[in-house]
Amino acid sequence: xxxxxxxxxxxxxxxxxxxxxxxxxxxxxxxxxxxxxxxxxxxxxxxxxxxxxxxxxxxxxxxxxxxxxxxxxxxxxxxxxxxxxxxxxxxxxxxxxxxxxxxxxxx
Amino acid sequence: xxxxxxxxxxxxxxxxxxxxxxxxxxxxxxxxxxxxxxxxxxxxxxxxxxxxxxxxxxxxxxxxxxxxxxxxxxxxxxxxxxxxxxxxxxxxxxxxxxxxxxxxxxxxxxxxxxxxxxxxxxxxxxxxxxxxxxxxxxxxxxxxxxxxxxxxxxxxxxxxxxxxx
Numbered sequence: 556x557x558x559x560x561x562x563x564x565x566x567x568x569x570x571x572x573x574x575x576x577x578x579x580x581x582x583x584x585x586x587x588x589x590x591x592x593x594x595x596x597x598x599x600x601x602x603x604x605x606x607x608x609x610x611x612x613x614x615x616x617x618x619x620x621x622x623x624x625x626x627x628x629x630x631x632x633x634x635x636x637x638x639x640x641x642x643x644x645x646x647x648x649x650x651x652x653x654x655x656x657x658x659x660x661x662x
Numbered sequence: 663x664x665x666x667x668x669x670x671x672x673x674x675x676x677x678x679x680x681x682x683x684x685x686x687x688x689x690x691x692x693x694x695x696x697x698x699x700x701x702x703x704x705x706x707x708x709x710x711x712x713x714x715x716x717x718x719x720x721x722x723x724x725x726x727x728x729x730x731x732x733x734x735x736x737x738x739x740x741x742x743x744x745x746x747x748x749x750x751x752x753x754x755x756x757x758x759x760x761x762x763x764x765x766x767x768x769x770x771x772x773x774x775x776x777x778x779x780x781x782x783x784x785x786x787x788x789x790x791x792x793x794x795x796x797x798x799x800x801x802x803x804x805x806x807x808x809x810x811x812x813x814x815x816x817x818x819x820x821x822x823x824x825x826x827x
Binding site for chain 2: 558562567569572573576577579580581582583584585587588592635638639641642643644645646648649651652
């Protein structure tokens with residue numbers, strides 16, 4: 556599948572890049588997992604997720620396991636597309652510069 | 663902020679772009695590592711299985727009953743522990759056909775060894791054939807399980823970062 560390179564400022568912000576990078580590797584991720592991995596407070600993560608949700612990049616699902624509320628997050632199809640375009644844009648920038656400071660991966 | 667502020671011509675240094683890509687890879691590694699079955703699971707299942715088969719093959723009712731209960735409780739405990747350990751579900755596309763085939767091959771080979779060896783030993787009238795045949799299967803789980811996980815990790819980390827799901 557060919558992806559059009561499109562740099563996305565919303566995704567590129569460091570915290571959101573971390574969140575979206577985690578989500579792109581998962582089917583669903585628990586709120587707590589994201590919070591712990593990215594090292595944010597609940598409110599800070601909620602704010603970032605709301606931003607991503609408003610852009611249509613993530614879907615947030617709230618459910619109960621027994622009496623415990625559980626919030627799960629997934630990257631939407633739109634979010635996957637935007638992320639793919641962003642990664643392609645980053646790769647283009649790197650390729651144009653001829654820079655390769657990190658181990659290359661199949662991208 | 664509305665839907666991503668998309669730029670056709672980004673103005674960021676190449677080093678920043680490379681660091682961003684490194685971040686994407688690192689975060690994938692975190693998800694993959696959080697999703698792999700822990701090393702202790704495999705020898706634990708192997709030991710449980712061996713004890714269960716030995717108990718059943720003993721033919722003593724109390725041993726069969728005790729072994730069955732112990733096996734059921736032990737296996738359930740292990741599965742609950744793994745589920746609690748696994749806090750995220752890796753995207754299926756990362757495992758893909760290669761990963762799926764590796765898992766299937768692992769299961770088929772171990773089952774084949776167990777059944778094949780068990781039947782052969784039984785035909786040779788060797789005492790406790792099922793228990794003896796289970797030993798290499800348990801060893802296969804203990805050593806092969808972590809090897810399978812390492813292989814799956816390599817498979818998942820080798821997938822494109824994005825764009826070809």
